[in-house]
Amino acid sequence: MLDRRNICPCYWHKDEIAQDGHCRCHLFVDDKYDPATAYAPVLDQSLQVARANVRLREITIYLTWWCPRSRRTKGLLKKYDVPCREIDIERSRSGAQRAERWNDGNQSVPTLDMRLVVTEPSDAALAGIFNPKARVQSLTMYTTDWCHDVRRARAFLQGRGIPYQDVDIERDPRAAAQVEEWNQGYQSVPTLDVCLVATEPTEDELARILCLV
Template identity: 50%
Template sequence: MPSNPSLSRPTDRARVEARLRKMVERWPRVSGCLLQPDPTIVEGILQALVRSTMQHGLGYCPCRDLTGDPVVDRANICPCAHHAQEIAAQGHCRCQLFVSAAYDPAIAYRPEPATIQQRPLRSVRHRWVTVYTTHWCYLSRRTKALLDTLGIPYEDVNIEQDPEAAQRVEAWNGGFRSVPTVVARMVITEPTTSELATVLQTPSALLDALCVNVTQWCALSRRTLAWLRENGVPHVSVDIEQDPEAARRVSEWNRGYQSVPTLDLTLRITEPTSDELVRMLGLGMPR
């Protein structure tokens, strides 16, 4: 999401917040829509508008990407040019700051169902999932709801309450606080090539780290390493017969067995679709 050309940026945050708060409270009265009924969500979106104004000079909707063209992006200044049509069609604007009388949070925050076949890959032995979120973000809520439905435990990190986490998200996303950002560390043992492709070639997912624990004589280890090389997947390999600590980890992950290859990998994805999340976590394969 590239930045717009520099505009005059205000310096008085309190004044900006007061102006935007007045706009948010007044707009339903003059437009005929309603304000989001959850005051904590309203406050979260309001603070995002304040940050946008302090950074860009204008309060852009936090749920829309900027193009860098100020003429085009003007449509995204809250209340955005799209909100009336969205409210009429689905009962709320994209960020769900403004809603209609028919608004139902249970429906609005319901995740879109995954369309790929949901069948957990047998090779995935462990998952540790962290979801970087904000309380008010509708995509964050839908992603967590999907994980709850799938029975996947996760750590929920609210970046507005954790400055270091916010900095990590900004570093990962070109300076923007794009959420949800999902980070998954997984252990995958003796995968087939189709299972490798399912997880490692998930659209939009980025590979942060991959260590392949092998033995020199194991045919499946050699086949896995060959597939990774042929598909340009960066990795390091460790011979567990030469590394006692690696052998210990592999045994711990595989119920006492030194099963190889065992892959220790970390993937990251921002604003995933349901299909992308299911695929990246090894919970289903594309048809």
């Protein structure tokens, strides 16, 4: 449009608002109107909230019956009604070997093997999921090229050097069908399918990794 420069905020606000209460584009404002701030970008406060739609949680805890941290971890999951599978490494040789493999030969407990499927997580939620205590075993992110939230999630992962597989659901019908299955028929993106291992997380760390808070 040739007169685009005359669209709000235009050159005539100050004088015409003083005289008529509005400018020629009929934007009614009060005396506190300031073009310098009225059109300033507004920070999306939702990005500061640990917001995520959790579609799936699969959790296995490697523990011992006598370990206080193991009991606290079980208590936290019970508090939030999160089901989990328990493997006592003193009764399961294969479980002990998995714990050792994840922990440099040590039988550290509790060690949690977790899978999460989350949709449209905020940056705060991503920061909780990818806590330094949580080691990424695999990560697939279902995306589209045009989605702003996808670009934001990519920037988060790339900025922290977190490897992931990027699957464009507009180019992969099977991936699109999987996303729809997780999201009640919607092709919601980004949807992340992530497998993590965390050893001896605090209650707060685990709650954030699992998007419980």
